[in-house]
Amino acid sequence: xxxxxxxxxxxxxxxxxxxxxxxxxxxxxxxxxxxxxxxxxxxxxxxxxxxxxxxxxxxxxxxxxxxxxxxxxxxxxxxxxxxxxxxxxxxxxxxxxxxxxxxxxxxxxxxxxxxxxxxxxxxxxxxxxxxxxxxxxxxxxxxxxxxxxxxxxxxxxxxxxxxxxxxxxxxxxxxxxxxxxxxxxxxxxxxxxxxxxxxxxxxxxxxxxxxxxxxxxxxxxxxxxxxxxxxxxxxxxxxxxxxxxxxxxxxxxxxxxxxxxxxxxxxxxxxxxxxxxxxxxxxxxxxxxxxxxxxxxxxxxxxxxxxxxxxxxxxxxxxxxxxxxxxxxxxxxxxxxxxxxxxxxxxxxxxxxxxxxxxxxxxxxxxxxxxxxxx
Amino acid sequence: xxxxxxxxxxxxxxxxxxxxxxxxxxxxxxxxxxxxxxxxxxxxxxxxxxxxxxxxxxxxxxxxxxxxxxxxxxxxxxxxxxxxxxxxxxxxxxxxxxxxxxxxxxxxxxxxxxxxxxxxxxxxxxxxxxxxxxxxxxxxxxxxxxxxxxxxxxxxxxxxxxxxxxxxxxxxxxxxxxxxxxxxxxxxxxxxxxxxxxxxxxxxxxxxxxxxxxxxxxxxxxxxxxxxxxxxxxxxxxxxxxxxxxxxxxxxxxxxxxxxxxxxxxxxxxxxxxxxxxxxxxxxxxxxxxxxxxxxxxxxxxxxxxxxxxxxxxxxxxxxxxxxxxxxxxxxxxxxxxxxxxxxxxxxxxxxxxxxxxxxxx
Numbered sequence: 001x002x003x004x005x006x007x008x009x010x011x012x013x014x015x016x017x018x019x020x021x022x023x024x025x026x027x028x029x030x031x032x033x034x035x036x037x038x039x040x041x042x043x044x045x046x047x048x049x050x051x052x053x054x055x056x057x058x059x060x061x062x063x064x065x066x067x068x069x070x071x072x073x074x075x076x077x078x079x080x081x082x083x084x085x086x087x088x089x090x091x092x093x094x095x096x097x098x099x100x101x102x103x104x105x106x107x108x109x110x111x112x113x114x115x116x117x118x119x120x121x122x123x124x125x126x127x128x129x130x131x132x133x134x135x136x137x138x139x140x141x142x143x144x145x146x147x148x149x150x151x152x153x154x155x156x157x158x159x160x161x162x163x164x165x166x167x168x169x170x171x172x173x174x175x176x177x178x179x180x181x182x183x184x185x186x187x188x189x190x191x192x193x194x195x196x197x198x199x200x201x202x203x204x205x206x207x208x209x210x211x212x213x214x215x216x217x218x219x220x221x222x223x224x225x226x227x228x229x230x231x232x233x234x235x236x237x238x239x240x241x242x243x244x245x246x247x248x249x250x251x252x253x254x255x256x257x258x259x260x261x262x263x264x265x266x267x268x269x270x271x272x273x274x275x276x277x278x279x280x281x282x283x284x285x286x287x288x289x290x291x292x293x294x295x296x297x298x299x300x301x302x303x304x305x306x307x308x309x310x311x312x313x314x315x316x317x318x319x320x321x322x323x324x325x326x327x328x329x330x331x332x333x334x335x336x337x338x339x340x341x342x343x344x345x346x347x348x349x350x351x352x353x354x355x356x357x358x359x360x361x362x363x364x365x366x367x368x369x370x371x372x373x374x375x
Numbered sequence: 376x377x378x379x380x381x382x383x384x385x386x387x388x389x390x391x392x393x394x395x396x397x398x399x400x401x402x403x404x405x406x407x408x409x410x411x412x413x414x415x416x417x418x419x420x421x422x423x424x425x426x427x428x429x430x431x432x433x434x435x436x437x438x439x440x441x442x443x444x445x446x447x448x449x450x451x452x453x454x455x456x457x458x459x460x461x462x463x464x465x466x467x468x469x470x471x472x473x474x475x476x477x478x479x480x481x482x483x484x485x486x487x488x489x490x491x492x493x494x495x496x497x498x499x500x501x502x503x504x505x506x507x508x509x510x511x512x513x514x515x516x517x518x519x520x521x522x523x524x525x526x527x528x529x530x531x532x533x534x535x536x537x538x539x540x541x542x543x544x545x546x547x548x549x550x551x552x553x554x555x556x557x558x559x560x561x562x563x564x565x566x567x568x569x570x571x572x573x574x575x576x577x578x579x580x581x582x583x584x585x586x587x588x589x590x591x592x593x594x595x596x597x598x599x600x601x602x603x604x605x606x607x608x609x610x611x612x613x614x615x616x617x618x619x620x621x622x623x624x625x626x627x628x629x630x631x632x633x634x635x636x637x638x639x640x641x642x643x644x645x646x647x648x649x650x651x652x653x654x655x656x657x658x659x660x661x662x663x664x665x666x667x668x669x670x671x672x673x674x675x676x677x678x679x680x681x682x683x684x685x686x687x688x689x690x691x692x693x694x695x696x697x698x699x700x701x702x703x704x705x706x707x708x709x710x711x712x713x714x715x716x717x718x719x720x721x722x723x724x725x726x727x728x729x730x731x732x733x734x735x736x737x
Contacts, residue, residue: 018629018632018633021625021628021629021632022626022629024622024625025622025623025625025626025629026622028618028619028621028622028625029619029622031618032615032618032619032622035611035614035615036612036615039608039611039612060562060563061471061531061532062469062470062471062531062532063467063468063469063531063562064441064468064469064470064476065441065442065467065468067436067441067442067444068441068442068444068467068468068562068569070562070563070564072563096433096436096442097436097437097441097442098433098434098435098436098442099435099436099600100435103604104435104437104600104604155435155588156433156434156435156588157434157435157584157588157590158588186587186588190446221532222563234472242608248681249406249409249612252402252405252406253402253406253615253619255398255402256399256402256403256619256622256623259395259396259398259399259402259626260399260622260626262395263392263395263396263399263626263629263630264629266389266391266392266395267392267629267630267633267634270389270637271633271636271637319611325607325608325611326604326607
């Protein structure tokens, strides 16, 4: 094994310019694969949100976007009647998608006293709004837009000061929150809501609450009651096709490794057929010679893996720092995870080996004289 | 001609290598082709600029898709301001899951034809005297659901009979149109609507604001905003495809260089017979073009298959690959760039070697 490794390194050094070209080509393919996988991972991170919430959400059924929904007063009343025995707290919410600056963001307006106990917002910087021209923003959106406490953002044509930055579970960290009375006084004199969050009382199974509300005649057929995490998961399925597409494209990019290694190995064996013939002539077995070649080109794949991963990591880090991207209010953060690095390593080694193996199959059938005459 | 023939013959001698090399350059080409086709699909379906009309909507919303809701009073104020034509519409996305979502548009049957240009692909359009529970649907939606005029489509739990299928060539092909009154009843909106369409060039102009966080935008602003939202993804993918193209050029350069080295004896003889440096360049360019032509063929077939087998569907909005002349020409130009980049390095290297160097190696 050591002999094979030494032989491979010396061979690569001898052909350093060609080795460099091969490794450069392969590392670009591997870097591309990493970036595409990171993008697919960013999409699927939303698809695989695993937070478990005890909150229920009541919303008009058959509507994909909550911003077009209407919450009728009798629905709020149906829930209020279950307080305090079955339900501990309800929180009707206004939900909008709106452009703030360059991005579409989620705007949520809720009674301020519900922000912490119902929605689990945790203030990281600044303070909660104290007057009508203040809002708080999620840490995801503040990072992406470089908003700080004191920044001014324009919502529905009005300027608001960012009074604080919060952290919260789920996708709410990418949203802008304002007190409900601010929203109503500025944008909705009819005082309407889009949905309602419901918290089951302590010791009560939330499924029981869901079932009771769902079967209330005031909600039947027009409203659906979901667990909050299920509802988020349902809506986020819109990203599934993008995630699948990125996975397919990254898989296709990986084919470049097989082709690249196959070509490099084939050309090398054609050029070196005389040397290979001599090796066989002095007693090396076909298997040993083939092993040398397989090791050499798998090593090239490994070197390309190191360079490619480093390049992709640099790109991802700089992209996150300079130009993070948002789609429909959701921030997409590209990450190269240890799991991704490990699975990519397995793919690269496997595919490089496969490419070299496919290319050297013919070697097994050649006699020494044929190799020498080929040269 | 001799060098061209020699170049092609050398490729045929290494047919297996040529095939694999063509596949290797085919991968980035296919990615470029597919990406270009999806981008073209996005632009062609979602660039819906229609200069004759403006849209009054909730500021910052994607009112022509969802997320805007205005009281009827706004329409009254527009009419009071002497706007000559005020057409209310409802736009939302309905469905129980993102997989069965439908873009829904509620339209006033007496005036919708003044706003939207469409062709009927089958059946008839909705008419002012039509009873409730009738719908006309876009060709894309009809194709996806396998619907024809006379069939029923379920919208928010109610069956609507499809009276016609329209073709508009934009994202509206994913929409179901029903009367404004039906839409208001279905959504429980009372007299509220999503947007008001008003003629351009009258009292209001693009960018004007109305009280209550309402603004006037050009028709198509929502789809332009949607394209903007997805643009970062396309930029990133373009970068990746460009990098893969670079990798293909490097691989091509490597292979042509090595093929030329294997043929150095023949090339030296050709040079000694009076063939110039240009002939050597033509020799390599022939090989590069041969590999690239085959790669382009593979890429085209792969991209067509991928484009036909996959469509990106997200909550009633779908993006389909469109293989138009522009996409094909751009992909061809990308292929030519890879060929030239991949050929120029070995050409430069080969031209640096003089005749005696080429022969001395023997």
